Amino acid sequence: MNDEKRTLLVTGGCGFIGCNFVRLVNRELPHWRLINLDKLTYAGNLQSLAGVEENERYRFVCGDIGDAELVERLFGEEQIDTVVHFAAESHVDRSIVGPGEFIRTNIVGTFTLLEAARRHWPGQNGGEARRFLHISTDEVYGSLGATGLFSETTPYDPRSPYSASKASSDHLVSAYFHTYGLPAVITNCSNNYGPYQFPEKLIPLVCNNALQGLTLPVYGDGKNIRDWLHVEDHCRALVAVLQRGRPGHHYNVGGNSEMANIDVVRMICDLLDQRVGLLPDGRQHRELITFVRDRLGHDRRYAIDASKIKAEIGWQPAIRFADGLAATIDWYLEHRAWLEAVLDGSYQDYYRTMYGHAEGAADLG
Structure with a gap:
């Protein structure tokens, strides 16, 4: 792929992974232009x-x-x-309570983008100059037992409305490659963590609750296992896939860092004990942990086989989980104003402050 000049439509660029991707490209790829299309739902900041x-x-x-x-x-x-397609409703608990928005955004929204790309890229859909990169999740594969890894050939077996909607969008993207020759590539990543993550996800939720002395809810027995991938490693993988990935192919992106949820929570507690001290009553942060009723359809284990992306593209994760988690907790401690603005909703005023009176600076669609 020619890297001299690119014009990227990044969907969901104000979300967690999207904003980290935009920052990386803005910082390191000065020949790429970025058009960030984001609806600014609750998770877009x-x-x-x-x-x-x-x-x-x-x-x-x-x-x-x-x-x-x-x-x-x-x-x-x-x-x-x-096209770098991040935009998605992504929180499993929300999909259980209200699946409709997940169908509209994750399936119908993806279809809308595919149709636009098909119409605007006629005749050269399979050429090197264009790419439609669809970012998906390992949750489409379902749940693993104590052993085994998800590979690119693992059959899809989604267990929640969220993962079912993402599986559907994956199939649509793949169909547009096979039917129309659209130069589409799909990546399926493991659990991301890092700066700017909305505090309904495990790591920022636990960090925030612990800082406030609130209970730290852990589903079931806490032994559900996830493969953790630092968001910067993920974004670098996506750039590599844009540059060297083959149209029509899937690439699994994993962090090689399997951890049980309860162990992640305990690590966060220990880091906070070291950085901010014990709770006001002298207790360790671990004593805030509370086990709660398990989530409906909660997958037991996810783990990624990322050997294909390493062999074909030369990418592998560079950030060890212990180091990445410590840096992430430090980031939240240093950016408490960002976190507080998200929690009280005032972050949504930023759009009006930045763009409300700037003629032509933004497009309200």
Whole structure:
């Protein structure tokens, strides 16, 4: 793939992984232009990209990936040659309570993007100049037993409305490659962690609750196992896939860091004991741990075989989990204002402050 110039439509670029990807590209790939399309739902935070908007190679557009007219217009205006599709409803608990939005965003929204790419990339869909990179999850594979790994050939077996909607979108993307020759690539990643993660996910939730002296809820017996991947490692993998990945292929992206949830929670508690001291009553943060009723359909174990991306593309994770977790906790301690703004909802005022009176700076779709 020619890296001299790219024009990327990044969907969900104000979310956790998306904002880290935008920051990485903005910092290290000056020949790539970024168009960030984000609906700014509860998990989309413009403050996570503070400073990036100053770059002339970056444009933010507030809008829905399901808005076909808006997506069509962006493809035409910006001559998009690369799509990096992060935008998704992603919280399993929310999908159990209200699955409808997951169907609309994860399936219908993906379809809208695929249709726009198909119409705007005629005749050269299989060429080197274009890519449609669809970011998915290891949850589409279902649950593992005590042994084994998810590979790119593992049959899909989703267990929640969230993972079912992502599996459906994966199949759509794959179908557009096989039917229309759309130069699509799919990545399936393990659990991400790192800066700017919305505090409904395990690591920032535990960190925040512990700092406030609140209980630390752990599902079931806490022995559900996840493979943890630092978000910067993930974003570097995505850049590598854009540069060297083969259209029509899946690439699993894992951190080689399997941990039981309870062990992650205990590590966070110990880090906080070291960094901020014991609780006001002299207890260790571990004493806040409370086991709660298990989640419906809770997968027992996920683990990724990332040998294909290593062999074909040369990528492997560089950040050890212990180091990455410590750096992540330090980041949250140093950015308490960011965390507090998310928790009290005031982060949503940032859009109005930054763009509400700036003619043409943003596009409300």
